[in-house]
Amino acid sequence: MLSLWIISTGVFAGEPSTTDGLLWSKIRGLEYRLKAGFNIGGTSPLPLPAEIREIKSYRPGMQISIEGNVIKRFSHSHWGMLFGIRLENKGMKTDARVKNYQIVMESSDPENPGHLEGAWTGYVKTNVKNSYVTLPFQAVYKLSPRWDLKFGPFVSFLTNGDFAGSAYDGYIRDGDPTGEKANVSEATYNFSNDLRKFQWGLDLGGEWRAYRHLTVYSDLTWGVSPIFEKDFKSVGFKMYNIYLNFGFGYIF
């Protein structure tokens, strides 16, 4: 937590930080904001494929984000530009019931080979906890003295990935639905190493200035690139990060 704080404030290291400096910035239409918030959402295929029959449970968990923004306001205009850096977790825990969910798993260890391919019917627990460094780049529109609307792309770099879970209480059919049937009480999986390191997406948000220094904000961040590498085929469909990022901001 402390290190996150240091990294966030480090962004401003090259900027003036005294009251004089802020005044200097204000004259040039520059504004600095520091935000802290939560991510709530899902890492999910879109739309949910027919193989997913039921979401038994969904827990968003505690996914925090810390962000620093620089906003440049254009003079005599409602428009501005935002550049930021956000350190964030995106994650969730789900438990779903699936039917004929096609999976292909290849062992990456040549000493310990294996190839599992088939149709799974039963339950799947997924536990996602990914950390990203995200750089949003947005157009800002000042709706009123208190309201800002924001829209733009972002890029994310994965700093730590964890995508694991288990398949339980069900059966797999070897190869296809007519293959040998094997009941399984529980088998674990871990796809953490198959996560994409670089992603991009779109961000649509709003920020409301509650007090002179305090804002409340909310951003919908919609992943456009799937979370797994291109050659990943263990799960038969692409999954995306779709999260709502919300919290408080401090205006310097």
Add this chain to the structure above:
Amino acid sequence: MRKLFLYGLLMNLCISCIQEEPLNAEADIEECTIINVETGKADEHIRGNVWITNTKVFAQANPNIDLDGLALQVKLTEGATIAPDPTLVRDFSKPQRFEVTSQDGKWKKVYTVSIDTFEMPTVYDFEHFALDESGKYHTFYEVVSGTDTIFNQYIWASGNSGYALTGVGRSPEDYPTFSTTHGQKGRAVKLVTQSTGTFGEIAKMPIAAGNLFIGSFDAQNAMKAPLEATLFGLPFGKKPKTFTGYYKYKRGRLYTGVGGKGEAIPILGQDTCDIYAVLYEAEGLNKNSLNGADALCSDHIVAMARLKNPVVYASEIDLEEQPYQRFEIEFDYASYQKLRPFVEEKSKNYEYNLAVVFTTSRHGGEFEGAVGSTLYIDQVRIICE
């Protein structure tokens, strides 16, 4: 409050996108009863269980069964259809084929239904094997000649179908149980304790012992209850006296058990093969069978012949070069006399089952053994009174 609202919103979003349930894609015969069309009931001449695997239905019957007066009553996967109509009378003097089509119409599976009216053979030379329907591994069977037919008796089972799931085996010779040309005479069966690779570990089953036995392998439950999945024995109408045959065995280098993550970890002990034949009373047992958990200790046992101290070669020996060892073991009735005396009448009524079991690792059912333990078996006989 706000968080709660968002949470609710997302949950609603998720639930509202659940699509309509697709039709079933599976095409299984889940249950099958062999019906005598005259009585309209299950035929009484069927001995023991009707076995259903992924592609076969197999039953044994007394010779006086009316094979062209039988029909089947089947339970299929919900919504699946079967052709031709199994409820119509068919001549089961030869195997009959049925095609099951899944509810969604996209998948089809052919089942072969055979009713075996011949006595269980007592001479096993392991000359007959075939690739299974998936083409991945060997299965063994015996062949009998009737008056005008040759009939395949699918009496042998192994754990190969379970091993197939791990994807480790690239050819039939990578599986735990396969045919070899290096027999005492002609071909033989070769059993090898194999590593199950990454996915075996995930299932906490890091090794697979080579095994071959008279009976049936319940592949569906092999991962949940591996010991109980080896169903030993088929109905037998004679009194076995002596169990003979040829074998050679070497143990693998490193004896392992199961570690906390399901991996193979070295433990104290040495691998030993197991070769035995057991006669038992089927009535009253779960699935009317002994299995890997109770085959040696059940109070249903009537007689047992077990190789006590097999000759074991060291792991570095080339077993192919070594001669076969002969074994000859008398069936022990005396030890079981008190609890389960042999009754002539029951024997004649096929109330006893006979199981012949070979395995490379005595404790393979608990996944203890040594990868590389190898057992050759050939020219096995059950000599009866």
